[in-house]
Amino acid sequence: MRDFDWRAGLARLGGLWRRSLQLRTVAITVVLSLLVIGVIGAYMAISVGNSLFDSRRDQLLSASSRANVVVQNLFNSSAEQSAASEIEGTTYAAFDLVSRSNATTGGTLIAILRSPDQEGPRVPGDLASTSDTIDLINPELRAQVADSESGDRRMYWQSVSIPAENGTIDPGIAIGSALTIPNAGAYELYLIYDLSDAQQTLDAVVGILWFGGLALLLLIGGVTYIVVRLVVGPVRLAAEVSQKLAAGQLEQRIPERGEDVIATLARSFNGMADSLQKQIVRLATLSQIQQRFVSDVSHELRTPLTTIRLAGDVLYDQRDGFPPATARTAELLHTQVERFEVLLADLLEMSRYDAGAVELSTEPTNLVHLVGDAIESVSAVADSKGSELRLVAPGGHFEADVEARRIRRILQNLLSNAIDHGEGRPITVYVDSDSNGVAIAVRDFGIGISAAAMEHVFDRFWRADPSRQRTIGGTGLGLAIALEDAALHGGWLEVWSSPGQGSCFRLTLPRERGGTLTSSPLQLPPAESEPPEGGDDV
């Protein structure tokens, strides 16, 4: 689980990295600045440290040199005193003198040591500030000092680490020089200075460098952020505006400010938007003219058609009194006017869909009742063809939010087709529902549709078999309109067919308006759709 969270966090960060140009730019700038500032800071810390050490060392060397002279003079001036005890006393006096003269530097450790490998009495003995002092003096340094001549007053030094009382280790410098004590031999004077004050200065400098470096880094980050914002801001605005444009808000424009490259971008973008808007408005106007034309044609055609219809019906009602030929003429006029009317209605419906001028007005509708009504309305035709209509409704006895007029139209179309192509065998209508949707399937056991023809069943004016006689007189637009009606509800209209086995059209609708379908409550074709017994005999 934790591992997963970690991965998810990483993925989110990766996504942010890819998406945000601003984050990328700022991050890269900060990382590069960090490298440069780090190198410069390290260099500065080292060189400041070195020069601090050098100047302190030179100062201490000269102090040591003075101490050497003072001590040597002291010994020289008491050269006549040869008694061992006197020399011992002079050594203590020299020790005090050195420690007093160096008291200002603080914490100075002093040692006067007898150079090794000498003949004669070992007086005076080794003298040191503390017992640890001698341990601090490196043998190499002692060797160097011992080998030098006391007369040239050469100073030798070495860095040492002085353990402090609080357990830390302070840096220090041990400076050694040769002494010659008359009547006693070669001695060495060591002064060990504590450099912790210089270290503190260096620490302070490094601290300032850290602070300065971090402040500089923050500044660079901030400046980069602002600069990138200045550049990315207009680009982002342009992206937002173009999205809005694409979404149909044609009046959206980028504000044009200044004369810079961003302003040029804004101007050319707005120019593009202007010409797009003009084109779209022109097309929309054309489409409106087209729609208006269709609407006008509808009205203009319907009025004379009404007159023809009324006239035809009046003649048709009186056909019994006409000679046979005239009576038949009246009959033909009657049926063909009806056909023309249906065709006109379908054409107008289709053109409404093409113009996008269709609105769905749903109401709670009981689909089983609706299917029952639709079956009843075609039962007379079904009887004349010998097809028995059956309703199997395991579900769907609730109210679904649909436009009943359109669903009824789809059903009438599917039922008419099933009767037309059902070869007089029984036709079953299934209704079922689940939590998401409701499905209606119309299953016939007629001639079926070939695979090639299946691709065209929803095409306009396409006919399965031009030679087949049509009883219900479809317009050739029925299934195309049914498909549009289903799509308008957010539903599906699908077909299954097998030559010789019959066909099944399944309409699936979402239970509520605006719902989305993921599956249909009914199989295609429904599972229990066995060929009816003795169907061939009908």
Added chain:
Amino acid sequence: MRTMNARILVVDDDTALAEMIGIVLRTEGFEPFFSSDGSEAVDAFHRTKPDLVLLDLMLPGIDGIEVCARIRAESGVPIIMLTAKSDTADVVKGLESGADDYVVKPFNPKELVARIRTRLRPTPEGSTEILQVGDLVLDIAGHEVRRGDTKINLTPLEFELLLALALKPQQVFTREMLLEQVWGYHYKADTRLVNVHVQRLRAKVEHDPDNPRIVMTVRGVGYRAGSIS
């Protein structure tokens, strides 16, 4: 019978259609009169005093909706609109301006005659002469609705709608039931007819049409009469 020689005013600018409608109406025993212009239609209405008006919505001069509103302003005579469009806002506008019913072109003679006869049929006689809904009194024989001493003017259709609800005060009427009982539709028809006329009726009989007490809405089902107060 009143319907045998009922006078019908046909307002349509298409003379061929008007003439053809005239032929159909005469065959059915009505007496048709004609007007082909919106601006003359109201005069023709005054002159002919028809029992019913057939009104085309698209007219030269004043349009059909305006003519409908003007006739309705002074008379409750049944108005049936003739319209070429069934699904546009025109139908609702026509109904809101007072039309009782509409027929979509192209219609057949039987359809037209059935619609006319429904609107001209006499109000069904109830066993009682006086009915009460809320604080209203319905005088069935006198075709009158009173609140206290004030008479409320309802069109015959509105009266019939209120009467249908009042005769069975316990019953909830679906829109389909009202369409069958008041408009004579035996198949699924446009429920906007009911909605619009209930609104018009409420505007006349309710104290507060937004909070109806006479024609109550039963959510998801339909309407019923308010209880007697």
